[in-house]
Amino acid sequence: MTTTRETSVQNYLAKVRSLLADLDYQEREEVLADLEAHLAELDPADPSQILGSPEEFVDELRATAGFYSGSRIDRRLRRVGAEIRNRWLAARPVWVGIRGWLAMAGLAILGSDPVFDPFPIPRLGNNPLWGVMAVVLATWLSYRLAQLADDGDRGWRAMERIVGALVAVLVLSAAPYGLYTEHWAVYTASRAAVHEREYLLGLLPENLEASDPQGRPLDGVVLYDQDGRPFDLVWLRRQLGVVVSPEEVSMDEYEPQPRVYPLDP
Amino acid sequence: MDTTQLLKGVLDAAVLAVLDRAPTYGYDLVKRLREAGLEEVGDASVYGTLRRLYRAGLLTSELVPSTEGPTRKYYGLNRAGKEHLEAARKAWSEFSTVMTRLLEGEESE
CATH class of the missing domain: 1.10.8 (Helicase, Ruva Protein; domain 3)
Structure with a gap:
């Protein structure tokens, strides 16, 4: 009590x-x-x-x-300034903890192609492993810089302010790409395209063999689709972004004669 | 005579002199200054002086648990504090000599 x-x-x-x-x-x-x-x-x-x-x-x-x-007004202004400073000091450990990750996420967003995952693990060079290593290193550097600045060295304090400003600029530059619709739409559309491509590739046969009723391979057989276009697996796979090996290309070098389906007698 | 104004000029030296005997905490410091004859010294003045001397790098501070109450912060003199006190002793000695001579109407040699 x-x-x-x-x-x-x-x-x-x-x-x-x-x-x-x-x-x-x-x-x-x-x-x-x-x-x-x-x-x-x-x-x-x-x-x-x-x-x-x-x-x-x-x-x-x-x-x-x-x-x-000083005067009452001066003291009030200084009180507001001190309040902001104190709140900043209270939040500083969080900032020190996340600024390394923020920097790496910003770099990943600005430096990556549209197919990327900036959160939670930034991809650097489109590689999440590099992203993890970069985040760990950046976080350690962030803490080390804070320690050196806290030791009272003016040079390190100035360095910490410069680094903080650079990270803020980086994050502000990357935020529109990371958060706003256009880039996000490209990202989402790219994701959808990737899934569609993977689906189509799963449907597509990798090879077609023609044979007679006895099962003997037939040479020189040319296949056409329902629109009379040569059935070209190499072309189709290239359209889906698959890198076709030279061996596969050499097997497909001949030029089939265009015919119209159903075949003319 | 109101000695408050006189006290302002010598409080630094008085605080340093007490701490030179042994490190102590704020409450005890106020008590010792008053027992020494500086009855008019204000509590806030002593704590303000301690903070200023500490910021100036003349004092050490150490938290010591107490069986009689809350943890006490003991202030003590470091090397810079001792040098500062020595300079204050010399300055006071010269100043008091001059003032004594003036007040007692003696001619300077």
């Missing part, structure tokens, strides 16, 4: 926290941790009676700590 004394202390801390909202998150939390420990030692019924009002306490603290203590 929370006592009045505890409530009074918590309210005091909350007020101080809000008055220091323009400070860097870590600095503010250090100050509040010090103050909380101090109040625990004092154990006051009302902190304001010992420390003065939260406003007085913060004014005195700002003056001696060298914290910014």
